[in-house]
Amino acid sequence: MKISGAVLEEIGRERPYAESRPLSISELELDPPGPGEVLVRIERAGLCHSDLSVIDGNRPRPVPMLLGHEASGIIEQIGDSGDAGDVGFALGDRVVMTFLPRCGNCDGCRSDGVLPCGPGSAANNAGTLLSGGRRLTRDGSAVQHHLGVSGFATHAVVDARSIVRVDADIPADVAALLGCAVLTGGGAVINLAKPQPGDTLIVVGLGGVGMAALLTALAVGATVIGVDANPDKLGQALELGASAAYSPADAAELGVKSATVIEAAGNVRAFETAVALTAPGGTTITVGLPSPTARAEVSPLGLVAEARTIVGSYLGSAVPARDIPIFADLWRAGRLPVEKLVSAEIRLDEVNAAMDALADGHALRQIIVF
Structure with a gap:
Protein backbone atom coordinates (compact mmCIF):
# COMPACT_ATOMS: atom_id res chain seq x y z
CA MET A 1 0.00 0.00 0.00
CA LYS A 2 1.04 3.61 -0.52
CA ILE A 3 1.81 5.64 2.61
CA SER A 4 3.23 9.07 3.39
CA GLY A 5 6.06 9.46 5.86
CA ALA A 6 9.02 11.57 7.04
CA VAL A 7 12.22 9.99 5.72
CA LEU A 8 15.64 10.98 7.07
CA GLU A 9 17.75 11.42 3.93
CA GLU A 10 21.10 12.36 5.43
CA ILE A 11 22.61 12.56 8.90
CA GLY A 12 24.27 15.74 10.13
CA ARG A 13 22.69 18.46 8.01
CA GLU A 14 23.17 21.96 9.33
CA ARG A 15 20.54 23.81 11.31
CA PRO A 16 18.06 25.30 11.06
CA TYR A 17 16.38 22.10 9.97
CA ALA A 18 13.45 24.11 8.65
CA GLU A 19 15.85 25.20 5.88
CA SER A 20 18.18 22.19 5.44
CA ARG A 21 15.21 19.77 5.61
CA PRO A 22 16.87 16.50 6.64
CA LEU A 23 13.41 14.90 6.70
CA SER A 24 11.54 14.69 3.43
CA ILE A 25 7.83 13.93 3.27
CA SER A 26 7.81 11.01 0.86
CA GLU A 27 5.42 8.54 -0.69
CA LEU A 28 6.54 5.01 0.19
CA GLU A 29 5.39 1.49 -0.47
CA LEU A 30 4.52 -0.47 2.65
CA ASP A 31 4.39 -4.24 2.28
CA PRO A 32 1.66 -6.22 4.07
CA PRO A 33 2.41 -7.57 7.54
CA GLY A 34 4.20 -10.90 7.69
CA PRO A 35 3.72 -13.66 10.26
CA GLY A 36 3.59 -12.21 13.76
CA GLU A 37 3.24 -8.65 12.44
CA VAL A 38 0.42 -6.12 12.23
CA LEU A 39 -0.49 -3.11 10.13
CA VAL A 40 -1.24 -0.04 12.24
CA ARG A 41 -2.90 3.19 11.12
CA ILE A 42 -0.95 5.83 13.01
CA GLU A 43 -3.06 8.29 15.01
CA ARG A 44 -0.40 10.27 16.88
CA ALA A 45 3.41 10.37 16.97
CA GLY A 46 5.62 12.26 19.41
CA LEU A 47 8.91 13.99 18.64
CA CYS A 48 11.66 12.82 20.98
CA HIS A 49 15.37 13.53 21.44
CA SER A 50 16.04 9.97 20.27
CA ASP A 51 14.74 11.10 16.88
CA LEU A 52 16.80 14.27 17.02
CA SER A 53 19.94 12.35 17.98
CA VAL A 54 19.71 10.39 14.73
CA ILE A 55 19.26 13.58 12.70
CA ASP A 56 22.23 15.37 14.29
CA GLY A 57 24.51 12.31 14.23
CA ASN A 58 24.81 11.64 17.94
CA ARG A 59 23.29 8.19 17.40
CA PRO A 60 23.99 7.24 13.78
CA ARG A 61 21.60 4.88 12.00
CA PRO A 62 21.49 3.59 8.43
CA VAL A 63 19.71 5.91 6.00
CA PRO A 64 17.36 6.52 4.32
CA MET A 65 15.26 5.80 7.38
CA LEU A 66 11.61 6.48 8.12
CA LEU A 67 11.88 8.08 11.55
CA GLY A 68 9.60 8.02 14.59
CA HIS A 69 9.44 5.63 17.53
CA GLU A 70 6.85 7.12 19.93
CA ALA A 71 3.42 6.54 18.44
CA SER A 72 -0.06 5.11 18.83
CA GLY A 73 -2.58 3.80 16.36
CA ILE A 74 -5.27 1.34 15.38
CA ILE A 75 -4.65 -2.17 14.08
CA GLU A 76 -6.06 -2.52 10.56
CA GLN A 77 -4.55 -5.83 9.44
CA ILE A 78 -2.97 -8.85 11.10
CA GLY A 79 -0.37 -10.92 9.27
CA ASP A 80 -0.73 -14.62 8.66
CA SER A 81 0.10 -16.23 11.99
CA GLY A 82 1.99 -19.12 10.39
CA ASP A 83 4.48 -20.53 12.86
CA ALA A 84 4.41 -17.34 14.94
CA GLY A 85 1.14 -18.33 16.61
CA ASP A 86 -1.60 -16.00 17.69
CA VAL A 87 -0.33 -12.42 17.89
CA GLY A 88 -2.77 -11.64 20.69
CA PHE A 89 -4.42 -8.61 19.06
CA ALA A 90 -7.63 -7.89 17.20
CA LEU A 91 -8.61 -5.56 14.39
CA GLY A 92 -9.56 -2.16 15.79
CA ASP A 93 -7.34 -2.41 18.87
CA ARG A 94 -5.63 0.81 19.91
CA VAL A 95 -1.96 0.08 20.51
CA VAL A 96 1.08 1.81 21.94
CA MET A 97 4.33 1.47 20.00
CA THR A 98 7.44 0.66 22.01
CA PHE A 99 10.91 1.28 20.60
CA LEU A 100 12.55 -1.92 21.80
CA PRO A 101 10.80 -5.18 20.88
CA ARG A 102 11.26 -8.06 23.30
CA CYS A 103 11.72 -11.53 21.86
CA GLY A 104 10.91 -13.10 25.24
CA ASN A 105 13.65 -15.73 25.02
CA CYS A 106 17.07 -14.08 25.41
CA ASP A 107 19.06 -13.26 28.55
CA GLY A 108 17.97 -9.62 28.31
CA CYS A 109 14.31 -10.56 28.25
CA ARG A 110 14.83 -12.86 31.21
CA SER A 111 16.29 -9.96 33.23
CA ASP A 112 12.81 -8.52 33.99
CA GLY A 113 13.55 -5.25 32.24
CA VAL A 114 17.05 -4.66 33.60
CA LEU A 115 18.68 -5.46 30.25
CA PRO A 116 17.39 -4.77 26.76
CA CYS A 117 16.42 -7.58 24.43
CA GLY A 118 19.49 -8.78 22.49
CA PRO A 119 17.76 -9.61 19.19
CA GLY A 120 15.60 -6.48 19.53
CA SER A 121 18.67 -4.28 19.94
CA ALA A 122 20.36 -5.94 16.96
CA ALA A 123 17.29 -5.37 14.79
CA ASN A 124 17.09 -1.72 15.86
CA ASN A 125 20.75 -1.17 14.97
CA ALA A 126 20.25 -2.81 11.58
CA GLY A 127 17.10 -0.81 10.73
CA THR A 128 14.88 -3.89 10.49
CA LEU A 129 11.90 -5.36 12.30
CA LEU A 130 12.51 -8.03 14.92
CA SER A 131 12.20 -10.73 12.24
CA GLY A 132 15.11 -9.18 10.35
CA GLY A 133 12.83 -8.12 7.51
CA ARG A 134 12.01 -4.74 6.01
CA ARG A 135 8.57 -3.71 4.84
CA LEU A 136 9.41 -0.26 3.44
CA THR A 137 10.56 0.75 -0.05
CA ARG A 138 10.70 3.95 -2.05
CA ASP A 139 11.08 3.90 -5.81
CA GLY A 140 12.11 0.27 -5.54
CA SER A 141 14.88 0.82 -2.95
CA ALA A 142 14.76 -0.26 0.69
CA VAL A 143 14.03 2.27 3.43
CA GLN A 144 15.18 1.48 6.97
CA HIS A 145 12.85 1.08 9.94
CA HIS A 146 13.49 3.27 12.99
CA LEU A 147 13.60 1.27 16.22
CA GLY A 148 11.07 -1.20 14.85
CA VAL A 149 8.35 1.48 14.63
CA SER A 150 8.85 4.21 11.95
CA GLY A 151 5.92 6.14 13.37
CA PHE A 152 6.28 9.40 11.41
CA ALA A 153 3.94 8.00 8.79
CA THR A 154 0.31 7.42 8.04
CA HIS A 155 0.73 3.66 8.56
CA ALA A 156 3.34 1.23 9.90
CA VAL A 157 3.95 -2.49 9.86
CA VAL A 158 5.41 -3.59 13.17
CA ASP A 159 6.22 -6.81 14.96
CA ALA A 160 3.49 -7.70 17.44
CA ARG A 161 6.19 -7.73 20.14
CA SER A 162 6.70 -3.98 19.55
CA ILE A 163 3.18 -2.99 20.63
CA VAL A 164 0.96 -3.05 23.71
CA ARG A 165 -2.82 -2.81 23.58
CA VAL A 166 -4.61 -0.13 25.60
CA ASP A 167 -8.32 0.37 26.14
CA ALA A 168 -10.17 2.73 23.82
CA ASP A 169 -10.71 5.26 26.61
CA ILE A 170 -6.99 6.10 26.56
CA PRO A 171 -6.71 9.05 24.12
CA ALA A 172 -4.38 8.63 21.18
CA ASP A 173 -1.99 11.39 22.29
CA VAL A 174 -1.72 9.95 25.79
CA ALA A 175 -1.21 6.46 24.37
CA ALA A 176 1.66 7.66 22.19
CA LEU A 177 3.50 9.22 25.12
CA LEU A 178 3.15 6.06 27.20
CA GLY A 179 5.47 4.25 24.79
CA CYS A 180 8.62 6.34 25.27
CA ALA A 181 8.51 9.46 27.48
CA VAL A 182 6.45 7.82 30.22
CA LEU A 183 7.87 4.33 29.83
CA LEU A 315 13.81 2.38 28.64
CA GLY A 316 13.15 2.88 32.34
CA SER A 317 14.11 -0.76 33.05
CA ALA A 318 10.59 -1.44 31.86
CA VAL A 319 8.75 -4.44 30.55
CA PRO A 320 6.26 -2.63 28.28
CA ALA A 321 3.48 -5.24 28.48
CA ARG A 322 3.65 -5.07 32.26
CA ASP A 323 4.24 -1.36 32.82
CA ILE A 324 2.15 0.42 30.19
CA PRO A 325 -1.11 -0.83 31.79
CA ILE A 326 0.11 0.55 35.13
CA PHE A 327 0.60 4.00 33.63
CA ALA A 328 -2.73 3.79 31.82
CA ASP A 329 -4.46 3.04 35.12
CA LEU A 330 -2.71 5.99 36.79
CA TRP A 331 -3.88 8.26 33.96
CA ARG A 332 -7.42 6.88 34.22
CA ALA A 333 -7.43 7.58 37.96
CA GLY A 334 -6.47 11.22 37.30
CA ARG A 335 -3.06 10.84 38.94
CA LEU A 336 -0.84 10.93 35.84
CA PRO A 337 -1.86 13.86 33.58
CA VAL A 338 0.35 12.86 30.66
CA GLU A 339 -1.47 15.27 28.33
CA LYS A 340 0.26 18.14 30.15
CA LEU A 341 3.50 17.11 28.45
CA VAL A 342 2.13 18.08 25.03
CA SER A 343 3.59 21.42 23.95
CA ALA A 344 1.99 21.53 20.50
CA GLU A 345 0.14 19.50 17.90
CA ILE A 346 1.65 19.68 14.42
CA ARG A 347 1.19 18.37 10.89
CA LEU A 348 3.61 15.87 9.38
CA ASP A 349 4.95 18.50 6.98
CA GLU A 350 5.96 20.70 9.93
CA VAL A 351 8.34 18.09 11.35
CA ASN A 352 11.62 19.79 10.33
CA ALA A 353 10.75 23.08 12.03
CA ALA A 354 9.52 21.11 15.04
CA MET A 355 12.94 19.47 15.33
CA ASP A 356 14.44 22.96 15.62
CA ALA A 357 12.08 23.73 18.49
CA LEU A 358 13.06 20.47 20.18
CA ALA A 359 16.78 21.14 19.74
CA ASP A 360 16.39 24.65 21.18
CA GLY A 361 14.65 23.35 24.30
CA HIS A 362 11.38 25.09 23.50
CA ALA A 363 9.19 21.99 23.62
CA LEU A 364 8.49 19.03 25.88
CA ARG A 365 6.53 16.89 23.42
CA GLN A 366 5.25 17.96 20.03
CA ILE A 367 2.67 15.56 18.65
CA ILE A 368 2.10 14.84 14.97
CA VAL A 369 -1.62 14.42 14.31
CA PHE A 370 -2.61 12.14 11.44
Whole structure:
Protein backbone atom coordinates (compact mmCIF):
# COMPACT_ATOMS: atom_id res chain seq x y z
CA MET A 1 0.00 0.00 0.00
CA LYS A 2 1.04 3.61 -0.52
CA ILE A 3 1.81 5.64 2.61
CA SER A 4 3.23 9.07 3.39
CA GLY A 5 6.06 9.46 5.86
CA ALA A 6 9.02 11.57 7.04
CA VAL A 7 12.22 9.99 5.72
CA LEU A 8 15.64 10.98 7.07
CA GLU A 9 17.75 11.42 3.93
CA GLU A 10 21.10 12.36 5.43
CA ILE A 11 22.61 12.56 8.90
CA GLY A 12 24.27 15.74 10.13
CA ARG A 13 22.69 18.46 8.01
CA GLU A 14 23.17 21.96 9.33
CA ARG A 15 20.54 23.81 11.31
CA PRO A 16 18.06 25.30 11.06
CA TYR A 17 16.38 22.10 9.97
CA ALA A 18 13.45 24.11 8.65
CA GLU A 19 15.85 25.20 5.88
CA SER A 20 18.18 22.19 5.44
CA ARG A 21 15.21 19.77 5.61
CA PRO A 22 16.87 16.50 6.64
CA LEU A 23 13.41 14.90 6.70
CA SER A 24 11.54 14.69 3.43
CA ILE A 25 7.83 13.93 3.27
CA SER A 26 7.81 11.01 0.86
CA GLU A 27 5.42 8.54 -0.69
CA LEU A 28 6.54 5.01 0.19
CA GLU A 29 5.39 1.49 -0.47
CA LEU A 30 4.52 -0.47 2.65
CA ASP A 31 4.39 -4.24 2.28
CA PRO A 32 1.66 -6.22 4.07
CA PRO A 33 2.41 -7.57 7.54
CA GLY A 34 4.20 -10.90 7.69
CA PRO A 35 3.72 -13.66 10.26
CA GLY A 36 3.59 -12.21 13.76
CA GLU A 37 3.24 -8.65 12.44
CA VAL A 38 0.42 -6.12 12.23
CA LEU A 39 -0.49 -3.11 10.13
CA VAL A 40 -1.24 -0.04 12.24
CA ARG A 41 -2.90 3.19 11.12
CA ILE A 42 -0.95 5.83 13.01
CA GLU A 43 -3.06 8.29 15.01
CA ARG A 44 -0.40 10.27 16.88
CA ALA A 45 3.41 10.37 16.97
CA GLY A 46 5.62 12.26 19.41
CA LEU A 47 8.91 13.99 18.64
CA CYS A 48 11.66 12.82 20.98
CA HIS A 49 15.37 13.53 21.44
CA SER A 50 16.04 9.97 20.27
CA ASP A 51 14.74 11.10 16.88
CA LEU A 52 16.80 14.27 17.02
CA SER A 53 19.94 12.35 17.98
CA VAL A 54 19.71 10.39 14.73
CA ILE A 55 19.26 13.58 12.70
CA ASP A 56 22.23 15.37 14.29
CA GLY A 57 24.51 12.31 14.23
CA ASN A 58 24.81 11.64 17.94
CA ARG A 59 23.29 8.19 17.40
CA PRO A 60 23.99 7.24 13.78
CA ARG A 61 21.60 4.88 12.00
CA PRO A 62 21.49 3.59 8.43
CA VAL A 63 19.71 5.91 6.00
CA PRO A 64 17.36 6.52 4.32
CA MET A 65 15.26 5.80 7.38
CA LEU A 66 11.61 6.48 8.12
CA LEU A 67 11.88 8.08 11.55
CA GLY A 68 9.60 8.02 14.59
CA HIS A 69 9.44 5.63 17.53
CA GLU A 70 6.85 7.12 19.93
CA ALA A 71 3.42 6.54 18.44
CA SER A 72 -0.06 5.11 18.83
CA GLY A 73 -2.58 3.80 16.36
CA ILE A 74 -5.27 1.34 15.38
CA ILE A 75 -4.65 -2.17 14.08
CA GLU A 76 -6.06 -2.52 10.56
CA GLN A 77 -4.55 -5.83 9.44
CA ILE A 78 -2.97 -8.85 11.10
CA GLY A 79 -0.37 -10.92 9.27
CA ASP A 80 -0.73 -14.62 8.66
CA SER A 81 0.10 -16.23 11.99
CA GLY A 82 1.99 -19.12 10.39
CA ASP A 83 4.48 -20.53 12.86
CA ALA A 84 4.41 -17.34 14.94
CA GLY A 85 1.14 -18.33 16.61
CA ASP A 86 -1.60 -16.00 17.69
CA VAL A 87 -0.33 -12.42 17.89
CA GLY A 88 -2.77 -11.64 20.69
CA PHE A 89 -4.42 -8.61 19.06
CA ALA A 90 -7.63 -7.89 17.20
CA LEU A 91 -8.61 -5.56 14.39
CA GLY A 92 -9.56 -2.16 15.79
CA ASP A 93 -7.34 -2.41 18.87
CA ARG A 94 -5.63 0.81 19.91
CA VAL A 95 -1.96 0.08 20.51
CA VAL A 96 1.08 1.81 21.94
CA MET A 97 4.33 1.47 20.00
CA THR A 98 7.44 0.66 22.01
CA PHE A 99 10.91 1.28 20.60
CA LEU A 100 12.55 -1.92 21.80
CA PRO A 101 10.80 -5.18 20.88
CA ARG A 102 11.26 -8.06 23.30
CA CYS A 103 11.72 -11.53 21.86
CA GLY A 104 10.91 -13.10 25.24
CA ASN A 105 13.65 -15.73 25.02
CA CYS A 106 17.07 -14.08 25.41
CA ASP A 107 19.06 -13.26 28.55
CA GLY A 108 17.97 -9.62 28.31
CA CYS A 109 14.31 -10.56 28.25
CA ARG A 110 14.83 -12.86 31.21
CA SER A 111 16.29 -9.96 33.23
CA ASP A 112 12.81 -8.52 33.99
CA GLY A 113 13.55 -5.25 32.24
CA VAL A 114 17.05 -4.66 33.60
CA LEU A 115 18.68 -5.46 30.25
CA PRO A 116 17.39 -4.77 26.76
CA CYS A 117 16.42 -7.58 24.43
CA GLY A 118 19.49 -8.78 22.49
CA PRO A 119 17.76 -9.61 19.19
CA GLY A 120 15.60 -6.48 19.53
CA SER A 121 18.67 -4.28 19.94
CA ALA A 122 20.36 -5.94 16.96
CA ALA A 123 17.29 -5.37 14.79
CA ASN A 124 17.09 -1.72 15.86
CA ASN A 125 20.75 -1.17 14.97
CA ALA A 126 20.25 -2.81 11.58
CA GLY A 127 17.10 -0.81 10.73
CA THR A 128 14.88 -3.89 10.49
CA LEU A 129 11.90 -5.36 12.30
CA LEU A 130 12.51 -8.03 14.92
CA SER A 131 12.20 -10.73 12.24
CA GLY A 132 15.11 -9.18 10.35
CA GLY A 133 12.83 -8.12 7.51
CA ARG A 134 12.01 -4.74 6.01
CA ARG A 135 8.57 -3.71 4.84
CA LEU A 136 9.41 -0.26 3.44
CA THR A 137 10.56 0.75 -0.05
CA ARG A 138 10.70 3.95 -2.05
CA ASP A 139 11.08 3.90 -5.81
CA GLY A 140 12.11 0.27 -5.54
CA SER A 141 14.88 0.82 -2.95
CA ALA A 142 14.76 -0.26 0.69
CA VAL A 143 14.03 2.27 3.43
CA GLN A 144 15.18 1.48 6.97
CA HIS A 145 12.85 1.08 9.94
CA HIS A 146 13.49 3.27 12.99
CA LEU A 147 13.60 1.27 16.22
CA GLY A 148 11.07 -1.20 14.85
CA VAL A 149 8.35 1.48 14.63
CA SER A 150 8.85 4.21 11.95
CA GLY A 151 5.92 6.14 13.37
CA PHE A 152 6.28 9.40 11.41
CA ALA A 153 3.94 8.00 8.79
CA THR A 154 0.31 7.42 8.04
CA HIS A 155 0.73 3.66 8.56
CA ALA A 156 3.34 1.23 9.90
CA VAL A 157 3.95 -2.49 9.86
CA VAL A 158 5.41 -3.59 13.17
CA ASP A 159 6.22 -6.81 14.96
CA ALA A 160 3.49 -7.70 17.44
CA ARG A 161 6.19 -7.73 20.14
CA SER A 162 6.70 -3.98 19.55
CA ILE A 163 3.18 -2.99 20.63
CA VAL A 164 0.96 -3.05 23.71
CA ARG A 165 -2.82 -2.81 23.58
CA VAL A 166 -4.61 -0.13 25.60
CA ASP A 167 -8.32 0.37 26.14
CA ALA A 168 -10.17 2.73 23.82
CA ASP A 169 -10.71 5.26 26.61
CA ILE A 170 -6.99 6.10 26.56
CA PRO A 171 -6.71 9.05 24.12
CA ALA A 172 -4.38 8.63 21.18
CA ASP A 173 -1.99 11.39 22.29
CA VAL A 174 -1.72 9.95 25.79
CA ALA A 175 -1.21 6.46 24.37
CA ALA A 176 1.66 7.66 22.19
CA LEU A 177 3.50 9.22 25.12
CA LEU A 178 3.15 6.06 27.20
CA GLY A 179 5.47 4.25 24.79
CA CYS A 180 8.62 6.34 25.27
CA ALA A 181 8.51 9.46 27.48
CA VAL A 182 6.45 7.82 30.22
CA LEU A 183 7.87 4.33 29.83
CA THR A 184 11.43 5.72 30.15
CA GLY A 185 10.99 8.46 32.76
CA GLY A 186 8.11 6.89 34.64
CA GLY A 187 9.68 3.45 34.38
CA ALA A 188 12.80 4.68 36.14
CA VAL A 189 10.56 5.85 38.98
CA ILE A 190 8.45 2.72 39.48
CA ASN A 191 11.09 0.13 38.60
CA LEU A 192 14.25 1.56 40.16
CA ALA A 193 13.62 4.58 42.38
CA LYS A 194 10.48 3.06 43.94
CA PRO A 195 9.81 6.09 46.16
CA GLN A 196 7.51 5.78 49.13
CA PRO A 197 4.89 8.46 49.83
CA GLY A 198 6.67 11.48 51.25
CA ASP A 199 10.10 10.62 49.85
CA THR A 200 11.95 13.37 47.97
CA LEU A 201 13.36 12.72 44.52
CA ILE A 202 15.40 15.01 42.25
CA VAL A 203 15.00 14.98 38.48
CA VAL A 204 17.85 16.50 36.45
CA GLY A 205 16.88 17.34 32.88
CA LEU A 206 13.31 18.53 32.44
CA GLY A 207 12.50 17.54 28.89
CA GLY A 208 9.73 15.13 27.99
CA VAL A 209 11.30 12.15 29.74
CA GLY A 210 12.31 14.13 32.83
CA MET A 211 8.87 15.69 33.16
CA ALA A 212 7.31 12.23 32.77
CA ALA A 213 9.50 11.07 35.65
CA LEU A 214 8.36 14.08 37.66
CA LEU A 215 4.67 13.37 37.00
CA THR A 216 5.05 9.69 37.82
CA ALA A 217 6.87 10.38 41.08
CA LEU A 218 4.09 12.79 42.07
CA ALA A 219 1.52 10.15 41.10
CA VAL A 220 2.96 7.70 43.63
CA GLY A 221 3.13 10.30 46.40
CA ALA A 222 6.71 11.51 46.26
CA THR A 223 7.96 15.09 46.51
CA VAL A 224 9.96 16.19 43.46
CA ILE A 225 12.69 18.79 42.94
CA GLY A 226 13.44 19.73 39.33
CA VAL A 227 16.86 20.79 38.03
CA ASP A 228 17.54 22.21 34.57
CA ALA A 229 19.68 24.91 32.98
CA ASN A 230 16.68 26.26 31.05
CA PRO A 231 14.70 28.75 33.17
CA ASP A 232 11.52 28.05 31.19
CA LYS A 233 11.70 24.38 32.12
CA LEU A 234 11.98 25.31 35.80
CA GLY A 235 8.74 27.25 35.60
CA GLN A 236 7.05 24.36 33.82
CA ALA A 237 8.21 21.93 36.50
CA LEU A 238 6.67 24.09 39.20
CA GLU A 239 3.43 24.27 37.24
CA LEU A 240 3.37 20.46 37.02
CA GLY A 241 3.76 20.12 40.78
CA ALA A 242 7.46 20.20 41.66
CA SER A 243 8.05 21.50 45.18
CA ALA A 244 11.11 23.44 43.99
CA ALA A 245 13.11 23.94 40.81
CA TYR A 246 16.71 25.08 40.47
CA SER A 247 19.42 25.66 37.94
CA PRO A 248 22.38 23.30 38.39
CA ALA A 249 24.48 26.15 39.81
CA ASP A 250 21.80 27.20 42.31
CA ALA A 251 21.19 23.61 43.40
CA ALA A 252 24.91 23.16 44.06
CA GLU A 253 25.23 26.47 45.91
CA LEU A 254 22.24 25.70 48.12
CA GLY A 255 23.48 22.20 48.89
CA VAL A 256 20.37 20.54 47.50
CA LYS A 257 20.67 16.75 47.70
CA SER A 258 18.45 13.68 47.65
CA ALA A 259 18.84 9.96 48.22
CA THR A 260 17.48 9.39 44.70
CA VAL A 261 18.36 11.45 41.65
CA ILE A 262 17.16 10.68 38.10
CA GLU A 263 19.19 12.10 35.22
CA ALA A 264 17.11 12.44 32.05
CA ALA A 265 18.97 14.92 29.86
CA GLY A 266 21.44 12.70 28.06
CA ASN A 267 24.46 14.96 28.34
CA VAL A 268 27.66 14.90 30.37
CA ARG A 269 27.02 18.02 32.43
CA ALA A 270 23.60 16.78 33.51
CA PHE A 271 25.03 13.41 34.48
CA GLU A 272 27.79 15.03 36.55
CA THR A 273 25.21 17.31 38.17
CA ALA A 274 23.00 14.36 39.06
CA VAL A 275 25.89 12.52 40.69
CA ALA A 276 26.86 15.63 42.65
CA LEU A 277 23.30 16.07 43.96
CA THR A 278 23.06 12.49 45.20
CA ALA A 279 23.21 12.26 48.98
CA PRO A 280 25.51 9.86 50.83
CA GLY A 281 24.11 6.36 50.61
CA GLY A 282 21.96 7.42 47.68
CA THR A 283 21.47 6.32 44.08
CA THR A 284 21.88 8.16 40.79
CA ILE A 285 19.65 6.69 38.07
CA THR A 286 20.65 7.72 34.57
CA VAL A 287 18.20 7.26 31.68
CA GLY A 288 19.57 9.83 29.24
CA LEU A 289 21.33 8.73 26.03
CA PRO A 290 24.39 10.92 25.36
CA SER A 291 26.71 10.64 22.39
CA PRO A 292 28.67 7.35 22.37
CA THR A 293 31.88 9.36 22.61
CA ALA A 294 30.78 11.40 25.65
CA ARG A 295 32.90 11.00 28.80
CA ALA A 296 32.13 12.23 32.33
CA GLU A 297 34.30 12.92 35.38
CA VAL A 298 33.22 11.18 38.57
CA SER A 299 35.20 10.81 41.79
CA PRO A 300 35.58 7.11 42.64
CA LEU A 301 36.50 8.15 46.18
CA GLY A 302 33.20 9.97 46.52
CA LEU A 303 31.32 6.84 45.53
CA VAL A 304 33.25 4.66 47.95
CA ALA A 305 33.46 7.02 50.93
CA GLU A 306 29.80 8.00 50.68
CA ALA A 307 28.51 4.57 49.64
CA ARG A 308 26.75 5.99 46.61
CA THR A 309 25.48 4.01 43.61
CA ILE A 310 25.09 4.85 39.91
CA VAL A 311 22.58 2.78 37.96
CA GLY A 312 21.92 2.84 34.23
CA SER A 313 18.31 2.41 33.13
CA TYR A 314 17.47 1.76 29.48
CA LEU A 315 13.81 2.38 28.64
CA GLY A 316 13.15 2.88 32.34
CA SER A 317 14.11 -0.76 33.05
CA ALA A 318 10.59 -1.44 31.86
CA VAL A 319 8.75 -4.44 30.55
CA PRO A 320 6.26 -2.63 28.28
CA ALA A 321 3.48 -5.24 28.48
CA ARG A 322 3.65 -5.07 32.26
CA ASP A 323 4.24 -1.36 32.82
CA ILE A 324 2.15 0.42 30.19
CA PRO A 325 -1.11 -0.83 31.79
CA ILE A 326 0.11 0.55 35.13
CA PHE A 327 0.60 4.00 33.63
CA ALA A 328 -2.73 3.79 31.82
CA ASP A 329 -4.46 3.04 35.12
CA LEU A 330 -2.71 5.99 36.79
CA TRP A 331 -3.88 8.26 33.96
CA ARG A 332 -7.42 6.88 34.22
CA ALA A 333 -7.43 7.58 37.96
CA GLY A 334 -6.47 11.22 37.30
CA ARG A 335 -3.06 10.84 38.94
CA LEU A 336 -0.84 10.93 35.84
CA PRO A 337 -1.86 13.86 33.58
CA VAL A 338 0.35 12.86 30.66
CA GLU A 339 -1.47 15.27 28.33
CA LYS A 340 0.26 18.14 30.15
CA LEU A 341 3.50 17.11 28.45
CA VAL A 342 2.13 18.08 25.03
CA SER A 343 3.59 21.42 23.95
CA ALA A 344 1.99 21.53 20.50
CA GLU A 345 0.14 19.50 17.90
CA ILE A 346 1.65 19.68 14.42
CA ARG A 347 1.19 18.37 10.89
CA LEU A 348 3.61 15.87 9.38
CA ASP A 349 4.95 18.50 6.98
CA GLU A 350 5.96 20.70 9.93
CA VAL A 351 8.34 18.09 11.35
CA ASN A 352 11.62 19.79 10.33
CA ALA A 353 10.75 23.08 12.03
CA ALA A 354 9.52 21.11 15.04
CA MET A 355 12.94 19.47 15.33
CA ASP A 356 14.44 22.96 15.62
CA ALA A 357 12.08 23.73 18.49
CA LEU A 358 13.06 20.47 20.18
CA ALA A 359 16.78 21.14 19.74
CA ASP A 360 16.39 24.65 21.18
CA GLY A 361 14.65 23.35 24.30
CA HIS A 362 11.38 25.09 23.50
CA ALA A 363 9.19 21.99 23.62
CA LEU A 364 8.49 19.03 25.88
CA ARG A 365 6.53 16.89 23.42
CA GLN A 366 5.25 17.96 20.03
CA ILE A 367 2.67 15.56 18.65
CA ILE A 368 2.10 14.84 14.97
CA VAL A 369 -1.62 14.42 14.31
CA PHE A 370 -2.61 12.14 11.44
